[in-house]
Amino acid sequence: MVTEDPTTAPLLQMQGIVKEFPGARALDGVDLDVRAGEVHCLLGQNGAGKSTLIKILSGAHQPDAGQIRWRGEQVTIPTPVSALHLGVATMYQELDVVDGLSVAENVFLGHELSTGGLLRRGEAHAYTRELLRRLGHPELPPGREVGRLSAAGKQVVSMARALSHDAKVIIMDEPSAVLDPEEVANLFRVVRSVAAEGVAVIYISHRLEEIREIGDRITVLKDGRTVAAGLDVAATPTAELIRMMTGRSVDTGLGRRDLDHSASEPVLEVEGLSLAGAFSDVSFTVRAGEIVGLAGLVGAGRSEILETVYGARRATAGTVRVNGTPVRAGSVPAAVGLGIGLAPEERKSQGLLLDQSVYRNITLSTFARFARSAFLDEGAERRAAREQANALHLSPPDVDRPMRTLSGGNQQKAMLARWLVHGCSVLLLDEPTRGVDVGARAEIYGLIHRLAAQGAAVVVVSSEIEEVLGLADQVLVVAEGRIVHQGPARQIDEHRVLDLVMEGAQQ
Amino acid sequence: GCTSNEPAQQDDSASGNGSAAPAGANDEPGDTVTIGFSAPASDHGWMGAITSAAQAEAEKYDDIDLRVAEGTNDVNLQISQIEQFINDGVDAIVLLPFDGAALTEVATQAMEAGITVVNVDREFSSPFAARTTVLGDNYGMGVSAGTYICDELGDTPDAVVAEIAGIDNLPLTQDRSQGFADALGDCGLKVSNRVAADFTVQGGEAAAANLLQAAPKIDAIWNHDDDQGVGVLAAIDNAGRDEFFLVGGAGSANVMREIQSGDSVVKATVIYPATQAADGIRLARLLVQGKAMSDLVEVEVPRTVQLHAPVVTADNVEQYIDTAFES
Amino acid sequence: MSEHHPSGTPAATPAGAQATEAADRDVVGGRDVARRDRLARLGFGRNLGLVIALALLCIVGVVTAGERFLSIDNIMTILRFAAVIGVLSVGMTFVITGGGIDLSIGSVMGLATVWATTVATQTLATNTHWLVMVFAALAVGTVAGLVNGVLIAYGKVVAFIATLAMMVAARGLAEIIANKRTQIVTVKPFLDFFRADLLGVPVLVWIFAVVAAAGWVLLNRTTFGRRTIAVGGNPEAARLAGIKVQRHTMYLYALAGLTAGIGAVMMLARTTAGSSTNGQLYELDAIAAVVVGGTLLVGGRGTIVGTVFGVLIFSTLTNVFTQNDLSISAQSVAKGAIIVAAVLLQQRFAAGSRST
Amino acid sequence: MSEHHPSGTPAATPAGAQATEAADRDVVGGRDVARRDRLARLGFGRNLGLVIALALLCIVGVVTAGERFLSIDNIMTILRFAAVIGVLSVGMTFVITGGGIDLSIGSVMGLATVWATTVATQTLATNTHWLVMVFAALAVGTVAGLVNGVLIAYGKVVAFIATLAMMVAARGLAEIIANKRTQIVTVKPFLDFFRADLLGVPVLVWIFAVVAAAGWVLLNRTTFGRRTIAVGGNPEAARLAGIKVQRHTMYLYALAGLTAGIGAVMMLARTTAGSSTNGQLYELDAIAAVVVGGTLLVGGRGTIVGTVFGVLIFSTLTNVFTQNDLSISAQSVAKGAIIVAAVLLQQRFAAGSRST
Numbered sequence A: 001m002v003t004e005d006p007t008t009a010p011l012l013q014m015q016g017i018v019k020e021f022p023g024a025r026a027l028d029g030v031d032l033d034v035r036a037g038e039v040h041c042l043l044g045q046n047g048a049g050k051s052t053l054i055k056i057l058s059g060a061h062q063p064d065a066g067q068i069r070w071r072g073e074q075v076t077i078p079t080p081v082s083a084l085h086l087g088v089a090t091m092y093q094e095l096d097v098v099d100g101l102s103v104a105e106n107v108f109l110g111h112e113l114s115t116g117g118l119l120r121r122g123e124a125h126a127y128t129r130e131l132l133r134r135l136g137h138p139e140l141p142p143g144r145e146v147g148r149l150s151a152a153g154k155q156v157v158s159m160a161r162a163l164s165h166d167a168k169v170i171i172m173d174e175p176s177a178v179l180d181p182e183e184v185a186n187l188f189r190v191v192r193s194v195a196a197e198g199v200a201v202i203y204i205s206h207r208l209e210e211i212r213e214i215g216d217r218i219t220v221l222k223d224g225r226t227v228a229a230g231l232d233v234a235a236t237p238t239a240e241l242i243r244m245m246t247g248r249s250v251d252t253g254l255g256r257r258d259l260d261h262s263a264s265e266p267v268l269e270v271e272g273l274s275l276a277g278a279f280s281d282v283s284f285t286v287r288a289g290e291i292v293g294l295a296g297l298v299g300a301g302r303s304e305i306l307e308t309v310y311g312a313r314r315a316t317a318g319t320v321r322v323n324g325t326p327v328r329a330g331s332v333p334a335a336v337g338l339g340i341g342l343a344p345e346e347r348k349s350q351g352l353l354l355d356q357s358v359y360r361n362i363t364l365s366t367f368a369r370f371a372r373s374a375f376l377d378e379g380a381e382r383r384a385a386r387e388q389a390n391a392l393h394l395s396p397p398d399v400d401r402p403m404r405t406l407s408g409g410n411q412q413k414a415m416l417a418r419w420l421v422h423g424c425s426v427l428l429l430d431e432p433t434r435g436v437d438v439g440a441r442a443e444i445y446g447l448i449h450r451l452a453a454q455g456a457a458v459v460v461v462s463s464e465i466e467e468v469l470g471l472a473d474q475v476l477v478v479a480e481g482r483i484v485h486q487g488p489a490r491q492i493d494e495h496r497v498l499d500l501v502m503e504g505a506q507q
Numbered sequence B: 001g002c003t004s005n006e007p008a009q010q011d012d013s014a015s016g017n018g019s020a021a022p023a024g025a026n027d028e029p030g031d032t033v034t035i036g037f038s039a040p041a042s043d044h045g046w047m048g049a050i051t052s053a054a055q056a057e058a059e060k061y062d063d064i065d066l067r068v069a070e071g072t073n074d075v076n077l078q079i080s081q082i083e084q085f086i087n088d089g090v091d092a093i094v095l096l097p098f099d100g101a102a103l104t105e106v107a108t109q110a111m112e113a114g115i116t117v118v119n120v121d122r123e124f125s126s127p128f129a130a131r132t133t134v135l136g137d138n139y140g141m142g143v144s145a146g147t148y149i150c151d152e153l154g155d156t157p158d159a160v161v162a163e164i165a166g167i168d169n170l171p172l173t174q175d176r177s178q179g180f181a182d183a184l185g186d187c188g189l190k191v192s193n194r195v196a197a198d199f200t201v202q203g204g205e206a207a208a209a210n211l212l213q214a215a216p217k218i219d220a221i222w223n224h225d226d227d228q229g230v231g232v233l234a235a236i237d238n239a240g241r242d243e244f245f246l247v248g249g250a251g252s253a254n255v256m257r258e259i260q261s262g263d264s265v266v267k268a269t270v271i272y273p274a275t276q277a278a279d280g281i282r283l284a285r286l287l288v289q290g291k292a293m294s295d296l297v298e299v300e301v302p303r304t305v306q307l308h309a310p311v312v313t314a315d316n317v318e319q320y321i322d323t324a325f326e327s
Numbered sequence C, D: 001m002s003e004h005h006p007s008g009t010p011a012a013t014p015a016g017a018q019a020t021e022a023a024d025r026d027v028v029g030g031r032d033v034a035r036r037d038r039l040a041r042l043g044f045g046r047n048l049g050l051v052i053a054l055a056l057l058c059i060v061g062v063v064t065a066g067e068r069f070l071s072i073d074n075i076m077t078i079l080r081f082a083a084v085i086g087v088l089s090v091g092m093t094f095v096i097t098g099g100g101i102d103l104s105i106g107s108v109m110g111l112a113t114v115w116a117t118t119v120a121t122q123t124l125a126t127n128t129h130w131l132v133m134v135f136a137a138l139a140v141g142t143v144a145g146l147v148n149g150v151l152i153a154y155g156k157v158v159a160f161i162a163t164l165a166m167m168v169a170a171r172g173l174a175e176i177i178a179n180k181r182t183q184i185v186t187v188k189p190f191l192d193f194f195r196a197d198l199l200g201v202p203v204l205v206w207i208f209a210v211v212a213a214a215g216w217v218l219l220n221r222t223t224f225g226r227r228t229i230a231v232g233g234n235p236e237a238a239r240l241a242g243i244k245v246q247r248h249t250m251y252l253y254a255l256a257g258l259t260a261g262i263g264a265v266m267m268l269a270r271t272t273a274g275s276s277t278n279g280q281l282y283e284l285d286a287i288a289a290v291v292v293g294g295t296l297l298v299g300g301r302g303t304i305v306g307t308v309f310g311v312l313i314f315s316t317l318t319n320v321f322t323q324n325d326l327s328i329s330a331q332s333v334a335k336g337a338i339i340v341a342a343v344l345l346q347q348r349f350a351a352g353s354r355s356t
């Protein structure tokens, strides 16, 4: 397939890379070759080793075995600095910006423009402004403190930093996870333009349709091994990719649900809910067995709506009722008591105790219920957790290991298990599949459907419009903190949603 | 044998241990004298008594306007307090420095600014820093304690003598220990166990508890400070030990009552007058008003007044107990 | 502004490189971790370093001071000495596990000793029952702790600063109340009760044992303990799981205040006097003991067993020093070195028991 | 050390309510905040609470003590008093901004004063130049800081504990060296130089000013400063950006040690004597000043201007107290209350300047 002519000769080759962590072999002989000017996609399930591989490439980790060749010459990359000197710039999966610094300072962090230690701020600002313009965000002031930016804004900063390095290879580890469609399009424009300049881009994403759109070639990892290298994107069907990633075939097709719930009892009733500075006058009803999806751009206020319904933020106006009972505003315990559960957007920082065992995470909302007057019954907790873990195919099924050791998808399942143990009548799911691979994603979809079928009222927020439309019965389109459309999912498509969002944003 | 802690005695304690009450022309009201007073943190009985006695003394004279910059163990802050007195143009400063050497310069500045400085207890390192110095006798205190122990144990040459010092890194502690060692040396004894506490009850208790454990048999203990002595006695009581006798230091009323009771391990204490600062206040007033100590010295107030460190025992406790300070 | 934490957890902390790397080390794949975890929970693996440190100290003690060191008397001396700081350290363990710190407990203890020995309190106690004094001390401690807790949980003042302020203020208040005097305990029955022995063991040591045992149960076997771990490990996750984080935080400081009150009662029994100087710097000793014991200073993981070991190590140390007539200054230098050594040792064994 | 706040000071938690409201609704980040940003960085918005607090104190001073309070003499007294703690606080600002804490600088300063006044050093200084003493103090401070830094950065000992150990050990060492005596400075030229006035302002105050200005430039205008914020705010991101986090952390403690050395020189000039009791509890005063000034205790955000204000507030406070003849005990209570009030005020204004 790969012909060895000079123009397509590999810029970068990684061979037989092995990386062992205490107790886990993350990489077990990975090969990767990347050519100048291509967009090379890296695919694999959660925990397949993608991030580990690129951390080795960027000098953040050291391989235990294997070779790296740069333009045919063997090299070692002992530190992040040496990677940068080589010409490898990286946007890491987890946001890697410093909140206390300005945009420009973040862009030049580690390679500050300075004379004898004194910063040349004017120059840095000018250069940053230039980079931001190139990234389609000329409105972003270089002096703005990054802590005040949205997640998408931080991603832009991260990208600007990668570009600032004048790199030959730019690595992007799931850059689109926090971006909405418009921002993703913007990102792709930039990716294409740098690729056109001869820079190689290594692109990681769980969204296969993105790969189709932007990728040139694909390398697939599974369990720390390369199962396919340098596949041509156009020539490889999606089903084949999924089979290689998961070792089985997964039905990712989200059809449209076509269920009528108008006869069921309303479970969650939200009326005129407002939160100053975030959203206003939000009303909707979710009936038993119904799934309502909130679509909209990043920053539209969807997370705030969920968190306010949940009582994690105190509404400035409006009421929330569960099965007819009003929920005390601004009180999570009250909401939980009435059977509302929330799987928050930022799993790790908002949802989990990473150092505690899986079962303690699963029973975090219910341990008091298992307790006999204030005294814990850990046996009962373990049993309940294990039951849910088995039902959800948690892998590994061991509920005693620390949460930290689970992959993203399994962590998400544990979040859901928490509310299954609790027995919720209302489930609020914020980005339930962010950073979750196709296999686990399908399982989570199935789980959501099953919960609804058991009579729960479910509200789902997702930045992937297709996902919202596929999962939900009813869709609410949110723009600029207001609901601009409400209707059955089957009567609307992705383009219409985007149009609505744009209209809403203009008003 | 614990007794009450009613604050009863301030007024008479201020008049000092048996010395003559102010008399004669010196007590005639004169021009108002503004006196600035500064001392280390009054975080224990003796130092508290120092300040209270000084205040009580000032109360007695209509012509004294006392400004108390109350205590601190931070020399930087104490210097700053003296600077403020200088700025305010007080007539005299009575200064019990946390550390004599550290306050010398600022005291000299005060003298240069025409302010009468009376140095109390811890001596400055320069003779130009104070007009008059009222000194306790720390070395003498150690000597008194050591001599008493020698008298009691003189015939047991291998007697075990222990010492519970105060805050170990204060020069005065070193002076006391030196005097103690010198006096013991005279009769062929030496300190076999030495621990240091911190002038606090808890420190005394902890130090004594460990000391008693380390030394299975003791003949005599000198404890530098009667405030920490409360803790020391608690520890002794706790350990159920009484094969030794204890000599105290400073001379609190509490310890004197123990001595009086006769059934306590406390046999004696060495007085370290808590009225030094009060004496300083009186001297400062005289100095500013241009008077002398008419009943003692005709011409001018002397440069140094060194107080005596007498030993209080069951025999003479009556003489001292009324003027002792409550810890 | 917001913080999207790069690595999610310890990142919430600035703890720095070490936290991240420690976390990395934590990611263990093996399946038999569970059993080891359970062993560790029983305190074997995790506390091995501490056991070794304590054993070493005892050996040094025996070598330098002979058999006297292992006499019942001396052991009781060590335990009595450890008891007060030990009780405070149990309270401190909860605060630190819950993600906070309390610099005020020493001062608060001092304040409580003073309050319990005022003329008014003692007169009342003489006329009614010595329990009045106990009650006074516990109430003062708890109220001071509550004030800390309210400031920190609801006023959102950083714990370090709020309790620093309380430390300064409580000491000042104690001085005002005591009027700089040492207030001697005159209520005989109080002293008789607390200074006694029970089955050959001093009442003070019994109190320490009971507080430690109660603390262990509370931390490891009750919903309160679980909440403490959750609040310290990830306050936002705890909040979103329906735990009343602010209220719980308040309780934690109140609990620490209560232990300071208990410590005050013990201190009164031990020294027979209330003084504003009581408890000075005890907070630092308690923190050192807790951390040397293996409780994470960033919260989310705490061990009472470790804390008890930490306390015993320090009091044994002091005892060994005194037995050998070492100067206080040399003790200080050695103590500094030993704190560092103990933490390093502890880290090594804790890491070992976790990752291999 | 780090803190998990129950509900979060702004940076600590991912989704503090107030933080969210502060944000603007633009997708990637906002519109006209820019100008405010610049103003804030100049210190107007952010330090408004501090300016108000200081102004209030001055008004109280004038009302109670009259014009004397505003005399040049009194202002110089305040500044001279503030100078030593001020210099230490500048070093502390760096350590805290970098995500750490240093409990040892007071002791280290004491040790440095002792070392610089040993007979050996002073003899050498007399025979050569008084700079020898300065050099000795700075070297002792820096080396002690380096030891802290190595333990924390490479030994991975929690900063709180490592520096607590250093605090204990340095004090002990100072006592041993000084043999518990006060060592008087005999090198005249040294005193002549440092005790002089320059343009009517004491050299000590000049030193404070220069250190503060240098600190400001270092924190805000140099690579080192920006990296300090990165290391404190997000150590993992800093590492991945190619910053040598461990080395930088080590430098931060060395820098704090250096300021302790400078403080020692100033202390020697002020007291003309080296003593192991110098600098006791200065670390807590410095931390209080830094945090009241608005530097986040969790790291990642620091302000030298705020620190200077913090120091001035505390020294003015002490001055006002003394002018009014207030007892130290009452001062302590008031100081505790004021620390809390200042932090609350500071939080309110800092939040205000961010969100409106």
Ligand SMILES: Nc1ncnc2c1ncn2[C@@H]1O[C@H](COP(=O)(O)OP(=O)(O)OP(=O)(O)O)[C@@H](O)[C@H]1O
Residues within 6 Å of the ligand: A021, A022, A024, A025, A026, A044, A045, A046, A047, A048, A049, A050, A051, A052, A053, A093, A405, A406, A407, A408, A409, A435, A437, C024, C025, C027, C028
């Ligand atoms: N620092 C570490 N210590 C121990 N194990 C690790 C570490 N980092 C990653 N692993 C393990 O290595 C494996 C590969 O992880 P990696 O993050 O590379 O996966 P990934 O393909 O990027 O997954 P995702 O799609 O969820 O980002 C996982 O099993 C993970 O648990």
Ligand SMILES: Nc1ncnc2c1ncn2[C@@H]1O[C@H](COP(=O)(O)OP(=O)(O)OP(=O)(O)O)[C@@H](O)[C@H]1O
Residues within 6 Å of the ligand: A149, A150, A151, A178, A278, A296, A297, A298, A299, A300, A301, A302, A303, A304, A305, A345, A461, A462, A463, C001, C002, C003, D014, D015, D016, D019, D020, D021, D022, D023, D024, D025, D026, D027
């Ligand atoms: N933690 C935060 N700090 C500051 N601003 C925030 C924070 N969270 C949200 N915002 C702001 O609040 C608004 C609504 O954000 P929200 O997260 O609710 O949007 P969303 O529609 O859920 O987007 P996403 O898909 O990113 O979750 C946005 O302007 C966003 O920038």
Ligand SMILES: [Mg+2]
Residues within 6 Å of the ligand: A050, A051, A052, A093, A173
């Ligand atoms: Mg990854």
Ligand SMILES: [Mg+2]
Residues within 6 Å of the ligand: A299, A302, A303, A304, A345, A430
């Ligand atoms: Mg959201």
